[in-house]
Amino acid sequence: MKISGRNKLEATVKEVVKGAVMAKVVMDYKGSELVAAITVDSVEDLNLAPGDKVTALVKATEMMVLK
Amino acid sequence: MKISGRNKLEATVKEVVKGAVMAKVVMDYKGSELVAAITVDSVEDLNLAPGDKVTALVKATEMMVLK
Amino acid sequence: MKISGRNKLEATVKEVVKGAVMAKVVMDYKGSELVAAITVDSVEDLNLAPGDKVTALVKATEMMVLK
Amino acid sequence: MKISGRNKLEATVKEVVKGAVMAKVVMDYKGSELVAAITVDSVEDLNLAPGDKVTALVKATEMMVLK
Amino acid sequence: MKISGRNKLEATVKEVVKGAVMAKVVMDYKGSELVAAITVDSVEDLNLAPGDKVTALVKATEMMVLK
Amino acid sequence: MKISGRNKLEATVKEVVKGAVMAKVVMDYKGSELVAAITVDSVEDLNLAPGDKVTALVKATEMMVLK
Known part of the structure; x- marks a missing residue:
């Protein structure tokens, strides 16, 4: 499965x-x-806890730029 | 100046x-x-071009988590 | 893989x-x-075209309610 | 009144x-x-309660696609 | 009809x-x-043109604060 | 520093x-x-309190229009 969101950290x-x-x-x-x-x-659905390897996902339209 | 947005890369x-x-x-x-x-x-206001040192800003409510 | 985003259609x-x-x-x-x-x-990365079976994903914080 | 948001569920x-x-x-x-x-x-302003007929509103820029 | 979005200008x-x-x-x-x-x-659906009286709508979760 | 977000209130x-x-x-x-x-x-980082002069920041893609 691929996700349209461009930023996967x-x-x-x-x-x-x-x-x-x-x-x-x-x-x-x-x-x-x-x-x-x-x-x-969501935290409970993913059973998130310290130490977990995860991917932070951000849509390109949600990212600002500072300069 | 400080920005409430939590994610600054x-x-x-x-x-x-x-x-x-x-x-x-x-x-x-x-x-x-x-x-x-x-x-x-915005690109023109910040005069963005390759090589520029910038900060990418994302509000915490705009970030999903995948696991 | 599970996604924190709550709305999947x-x-x-x-x-x-x-x-x-x-x-x-x-x-x-x-x-x-x-x-x-x-x-x-993203369209090219997912090779999106008419007829494709996909999932629309929306974070709960991005959904308003009208009544 | 019309709303620019494209997704009205x-x-x-x-x-x-x-x-x-x-x-x-x-x-x-x-x-x-x-x-x-x-x-x-917002919940109190709309007096939201189980059984209410509502419209969920999502801006097109807030919707991702998975395939 | 009421809208949950808190910011209406x-x-x-x-x-x-x-x-x-x-x-x-x-x-x-x-x-x-x-x-x-x-x-x-959306522009065409609302037939937006200069001079139109409109309301700009922003969800509270989409607003950052700078100080 | 300049911010790409177009709406600064x-x-x-x-x-x-x-x-x-x-x-x-x-x-x-x-x-x-x-x-x-x-x-x-964020509230604690900016030490926000009543009376503070601040700037509310909204990305253009997060603003809807009603007419």
């Missing part, structure tokens, strides 16, 4: 914090920190 | 392709490719 | 229109029309 | 879960489950 | 530029410029 | 509400109310 989960509806997933990506805010349902 | 512009309204900015981040779809106006 | 591609940077992918989901605006690169 | 609310800031709205759309993460303020 | 269309797939809609809101990138299909 | 913070993961930042923008849903981490 192979990362490692460092921390998972769950709220009532949303959860924060902190990842390490080649020395940079990534943070994804996803639903708690 | 320091990258180098590799390619800029302009359409009528939208442009594609391809960047290199430590050997991985990033692609942002932004307006042509 | 199995659809059939009806039409693909390519611009210089962005492309429009029109799909049918049980008689309703779906429209995705993705990069031309 | 007529759905029925199945469940509403409120956190402190964000809420989850689970809907049924022609047999598929939809999940929207919206603010609690 | 009443604006006036100043300029519409169409590409093959995407269009740029420039608006004036009390002397400030707003820019929306929507599909050409 | 100079606003004043009116209220900040923190949940476990997400926070709501209510702002005044020329008499209209803006609401941003950002992470609690």
Whole structure:
């Protein structure tokens, strides 16, 4: 299966914090920190935990550029 | 100035392709490719060109996780 | 592989229109029309064409509700 | 009034879960489950409850395609 | 009908530029410029033209804060 | 530093509400109310509080138009 989303960052989960509806997933990506805010349902569906090898996915239209 | 967006990746512009309204900015981040779809106006406002040192910015709510 | 994105609709591609940077992918989901605006690169990477069986993916934070 | 957002899915609310800031709205759309993460303020403003007939709205630029 | 999206700004269309797939809609809101990138299909569906009174809509999860 | 995001709205913070993961930042923008849903981490990183002069940032691809 291929995904249209252009940005696929192979990362490692460092921390998972769950709220009532949303959860924060902190990842390490080649020395940079990534943070994804996803639903708690997703965290449980993927059974996300520190140490997991994951891919952070970002659609090209969601990425800004600063210069 | 600080930005609430949690994901900031320091990258180098590799390619800029302009359409009528939208442009594609391809960047290199430590050997991985990033692609942002932004307006042509933004490309011209930032005067983006290959070789530019930039920061790719992504809001935490725009990042998915695959496992 | 599991995807954190909560909304996955199995659809059939009806039409693909390519611009210089962005492309429009029109799909049918049980008689309703779906429209995705993705990069031309993605269309070519997935080799999208009418008749293809695909899955439309939407993150929960990107969905509004009208009532 | 017309809305530029291209994807309008007529759905029925199945469940509403409120956190402190964000809420989850689970809907049924022609047999598929939809999940929207919206603010609690929105849930209260629309007075969303199970059984409500609603429209899930998604901008074309927010929809990915998997194949 | 109510919309869950929290940010609604009443604006006036100043300029519409169409590409093959995407269009740029420039608006004036009390002397400030707003820019929306929507599909050409939407521009035609709403028959958008300079002088139109419109509402710019943004979901709360799509808004960042700079300080 | 310049930001590709086209919509930069100079606003004043009116209220900040923190949940476990997400926070709501209510702002005044020329008499209209803006609401941003950002992470609690961002609120703390920017030390956001009522009365702060801030800029609300929205990418053009995240703005819809109603007419």
